[in-house]
Amino acid sequence: MSGATFTPSTTFDDRLGEPSQLRFPEGWTLSESWQRAQTEGDRGGPINDAERMVWLEESDDPHRVTFALDGQHLVAECDCASGQYRGWCAHLASLWWRWSRGRITVQHLTTGREYDEPPAWFRFDPPPRPRLTDLTPAELDAYLHCDVGDEGVRPFARRTDRAFGTIGNLLNAAREKVGGVQR
Numbered sequence: 001m002s003g004a005t006f007t008p009s010t011t012f013d014d015r016l017g018e019p020s021q022l023r024f025p026e027g028w029t030l031s032e033s034w035q036r037a038q039t040e041g042d043r044g045g046p047i048n049d050a051e052r053m054v055w056l057e058e059s060d061d062p063h064r065v066t067f068a069l070d071g072q073h074l075v076a077e078c079d080c081a082s083g084q085y086r087g088w089c090a091h092l093a094s095l096w097w098r099w100s101r102g103r104i105t106v107q108h109l110t111t112g113r114e115y116d117e118p119p120a121w122f123r124f125d126p127p128p129r130p131r132l133t134d135l136t137p138a139e140l141d142a143y144l145h146c147d148v149g150d151e152g153v154r155p156f157a158r159r160t161d162r163a164f165g166t167i168g169n170l171l172n173a174a175r176e177k178v179g180g181v182q183r
């Protein structure tokens with residue numbers, strides 16, 4: 001985590017409405033996109049904290065893909081025709097394939113924390129938590145890891161190089177704002 005030096009993403013500032021979340025269509029494990037994801041390498045790479053270029057080996061063109069954590073979910077959108085029309089394509093599939101195997105890093109847009117694989121608190125269909133946006137980045141970070149993801153407060157404090165009491169205070173503030181814990 002880059003801590004105080006982290007600048008939140010401005011990628012979505014010019015968009016209307018909520019960006020898309022990753023959804024798997026019915027029978028996705030048999031889809032051509034998923035087959036391609038497993039067999040084709042990617043010549044692309046990250047562009048900024050929220051987007052990557054994905055350029056699959058058998059493809060003529062690179063595609064711009066949003067792939068980042070926000071709140072408790074994954075924002076995922078591709079500019080290719082299939083991505084726009086169905087919300088699913090070889091490019092999104094490729095990123096999911098690699099992220100779920102620890103091969104790419106995905107950033108959280110609010111906390112700035114980087115994840116080498118989907119975190120324990122991540123949900124495809126998180127319960128509605130409208131007040132999550134009231135939390136400060138540090139409160140959100142602690143809340144996601146300790147309350148939603150069930151990581152112990154002490155191990156989390158040690159791992160992030162902070163005092164036990166600091167994390168406790170963040171959690172108390174977060175719980176007060178959000179209410180009870182639903183995972």
Ligand SMILES: [Zn+2]
Pocket residue numbers: 063078079080081082083088089090091092
């Ligand atoms: Zn695509």
